[in-house]
Amino acid sequence: MRTIPALLFLTLCHATSHAAEHWIFLDNGRIRLGANMDAGGSIGWFSPSHSTENLLNAYDHGRYIQQSFYGDPDGSNWNGKPWCYNPVQGGSWQGKPATVLESAAGEHTLHVKTRPRQWAGGQEVEDLVMEQWFRLDGHLARLKYRMTFTGTKPHLTRKHQELPAVFVDPRYDTLVYCEASQTPWSNAPLTRRKPGPPGTKGNLFEVSEPWAAWVDARDRGIGIFFPHAELVTSYRVADTGVGNCSYLAPLQTWALQPGMIFEFEVVLALGSAEQIRAAFAKLPRPDR
Secondary structure: OOOOOHHHHHHHHHHHOOOOOOEEEEEOOOEEEEEEHHHOOEEEEEEEOOOOOOOEOOOOOOOOEEEEOOOOEEEEEEOOEEEEOOEEOOEOOOOOEOEEEEEEEOOOEEEEEEEOEEOOOOOEOOOEEEEEEEEEEOOEEEEEEEEEEOOOOOOOOEEEEEEEEEEEOOOOOEEEEOEOOOOOOOOOOOEEEOOOOOOOOOOEEEEOOOEEEEEOOOOEEEEEEOOOOOEEEEEEEOOOHHHOEEEEEEEEEEOOOOOOEEEEEEEEEEEEHHHHHHHHHOOOOOOO
16 A cells, blocks of 8 residues: 555545544554544544545544543523533534643554543533543554543433444444344354444344444445443444444443542454454453
């Protein structure tokens, strides 16, 4: 695959994302990972090395691989819908970017500390900080996330904390995973399906192996490994033109509490469904 000049590559990135302004890219000759510093340092680019074809969707500040947490209703309003305490790493639905407090890039690493914004209200979140460490490791991208909550108000338990939210280009329209009824890591048959729009029955599912992948008609795409979760939510938006996307998020249920620090890690991989499964089978996981 040919190498293109850095200036041209940045121009192409601007063309693929409404929120794209200032990107930091990591490229180790195998894969390329991009974080948009005008979206809180969130990941909005993942592709083979030097590729101009991004597998991710970064249509707005909510559509990145990023942290997003939910608390109690707070009187805010998201485009006519009552909303809740919801700090988002990228920024608000009105397009206000989150604030990058610190960043440090190495040859194949990036650390970013972010003060998020409330998704509905748009104001900066003063009582929660998000950090992320990204590292390229051969054909894998390793992502570590940390949330520090300094608020004094306990929140009620919320189902379906996204850990993390993942938005993919809509051409990757088939979701692949190993169902909860299957014996994990036994070469059991994989499930392949096309989720419906938000709210569709069946979009919420459990897995026996802690990963899922979005693939295209050639059975190639992007996989995410999430050893901290067994429950996953998903959907497809396929009828709005430029806003189309494929989405998934590993889920946990818990409440934001004063002094809470929460960490989790995920791994990204490219390839066919079986190649992704084989790569993830080699990673440490809770059942070992």
